Amino acid sequence: MTFPHASPPLARALSERNYNDLTPIQSAVLAPEARSRDILASAQTGSGKTVAFGLAMAPELLGDAQSLPQAGAPLALVIAPTRELALQVRRELEWLYSYAGARIIACVGGMNPHLERRQLAEGGHIVVGTPGRLRDHIERGGLNAASLKVVALDEADEMLDMGFREDLEFILDAAPVERRTLLFSATMPKAIAALAKRYQRDPLRVEVERSDRGHADIEYRAVRVGPKEIELAVVNLLRFFETPTAIVFCNTRESVRHLHATLIERGFSAALLSGELSQHERNQSMQALRDGRARVCVATDVAARGIDLPQLGLVIHAELPTDAETLQHRSGRTGRAGRKGVSALLTPPSRRRRLEMLLREAGVRAIWSGPPTADEIRKLDQERLFKDPLLAETPTEQELELGRLLLADATPERLAAALIRLYYSRLPAVEEVADPGEEPLRSREPSAGRPAAATRFPQGSVWFRLDIGRKRNADPKWLLPMLCRKGSIRKQDVGAIRIFDHETQFEVAQDAAELFSANIRRPGGEPVKIERLAEHGKPDHAKRIRPQRDKHRAPTGSKD
Incomplete structure (x- = not known):
């Protein structure tokens, strides 16, 4: 050329x-x-x-x-x-x-x-x-x-x-x-x-014109998954696609550490990237990914900014991105230079509406499905076994001699079975993950300004205020799961939810309120501010709760 x-x-x-x-x-x-x-x-x-x-x-x-x-x-x-x-x-x-x-x-x-x-x-x-x-x-x-x-x-x-x-x-x-x-x-x-x-x-x-504001070589997949099976779905997606390199995005450093440890425990060769790593540690992670010693990178958005991984064929969003721009930035790590790639977004039923909004804003279409099943992966494993390059390579004379010695001591069927066991022993185990389907949440939204109904908690309740309202598309369908997730409480522990233009007030059962207050202080998660309301309905500043956030890199060009 x-x-x-x-x-x-x-x-x-x-x-x-x-x-x-x-x-x-x-x-x-x-x-x-x-x-x-x-x-x-x-x-x-x-x-x-x-x-x-x-x-x-x-x-x-x-x-x-x-x-x-x-x-x-x-x-x-x-x-x-x-x-x-x-x-x-x-x-x-x-x-x-x-x-x-x-x-x-x-x-x-x-x-x-x-x-x-x-x-x-x-x-x-x-x-x-x-x-x-x-x-x-x-x-x-x-x-x-x-x-x-x-x-x-x-x-x-x-x-x-x-x-x-x-x-x-x-x-x-x-x-x-x-x-x-x-x-x-x-x-x-x-x-x-x-x-x-x-x-x-x-x-x-x-x-240069953008193709539908997305990447033409990226296939977007919205994967329905139960909220407690996200890590299992990550395992199955990695096993299903078996790309030379994959990246898994989380929203916080804590999530990155936890998921990285989980993948290592399951037998994946994985490296992590987060803002708390030293430059030497970052260099080691990047080198491991480039020379093939690590196949999976688990990272936050800030830590992954600007990296280009070789043969990256799969991006997994273990946690949904915060906006459409972040979605495209994450997904843009794959589907480069004419190569095809997959961007898989793990979506609990309570987050489906949020993902649909993100996809509309990004101007991309996604294929909806459940996570890959164990049977689907086992079928692919069998096909990959028959196509393994080791079976097609010409053996050396020494290898042929060892083969003849083995055949003299064991039947071909037993040797083939041993080869299959050896092949599967190198693969991380697959998980049994179910498709949760379309599990809709009932709306709790009352009319703005309408007095709340009498509390349904016999032992009393505590009211909190959230700094998101109707102007920012507040909706119980995603507010309720978010509150339960951040506060580690059950849906049954949340009572009335009142949505106003610039804020939302919600009720938490008395016996769950202290747990909610303690858990909301944990670092990471959604960048929202929650305040406990005094009895007269105004914020109780003495008990204000400010969730900690990740510290983004200072603009020095040298640190995350």
Whole structure:
């Protein structure tokens, strides 16, 4: 395959990587009208943006030459929001520029800054880094920005969301005015437009259409599951699809730790990613996933930001994402570069309406079903056994000799049975999981402002206030299960629920109120505020309950 508008050494690298066709964003940056112009591009995750800006910057770095000059002050700078994404970008550019002789240096938080300064002093062609670390090197004189011909911003919208505006402006102001600025972003909010207006000159606007706002190569599955069988359903989904790499998303660090321990206990090779890990621990987890020692990654949204796992064919949402954007960000880890992927959302009956709203907002369609059954998985195991590559490989002479010795001592049937036992011993056991079906919850919603009916609790009750009301789509169908889940109480312990425009008041049985108050303080879960009401119906601030939340990463570019 030839790429007429690509620099020859880069075209050679593309061909060796079996690039038969460029993605739309890659073709757009190679078009004649894009040459030497600033580019303002938007394209969804997994559309090949890294290779796109690698191709786009080649004319400034190489011109008509076949290789880059001797490394000195960097010629190109790539800025990414997270260390994982920056390291991923470096790996992509290394193979893309391999025949051009590029020296690429990564400068990211969490790594040894003294080693990075030595590498910068030795010279490089392209520097890839996170905003905070790059600014630090410029301020300390380690990174000379005077020779930069191209600056590329990857995931610019995410960097602004994370609070890196000041760092980005400092870096761009430090670069030469006569440079190319390539700005790549998944979305184009006003803040991105303002950044482009200030730092770009007549940019070429490139916008790649999204396919139904989702990924065309992702199959969405809504999996009905009982609230106490979520972990069992995760096990069966992993066994059913048997992808080389899978990622399971949870909403809190506590959930990640618990599910990771469960999968390890069941025999899965699993790694975890959460904000509490040190950089060394994160690196170990990522390396285990990349070299195949771990097949499953259990992660929070924040910890998984920017990672790209090899051959990721399955995303499991053990807990539903908080919004449609998070749904697409999670799902976008799979179905990349033309490969197919599955995004499975585990949905207890009480959360069905919430998931339906998420799918509508995301503009994607899902196939509804129960979890894979044990019988379905056993049938697949049998088919996989017959297709195992070990059965098709040509045996060595030593293996044939051992085989003849075994046949002299045992029948073929016994040897085949032993082979089958050995095959199944390496597989985690499947679980018996039922499809809960369509279990509707009756609505408890009274008219706003209507006095509550007499309490149905003979021993009395306690009233609480929740900071979600009709304006935020409060509905007993999902409020009641959420309260039971957070407070570890039964549905029977919740009495009247009164929904107003901006708040909801609900009644908890007296004998369950203290348990509810204690459990609601546990970290994680839904980001809601619950207050105990005094007898006169106003919040009792002395007994206010504020559930703890995960601490998101401070905008330094180096920590989760």
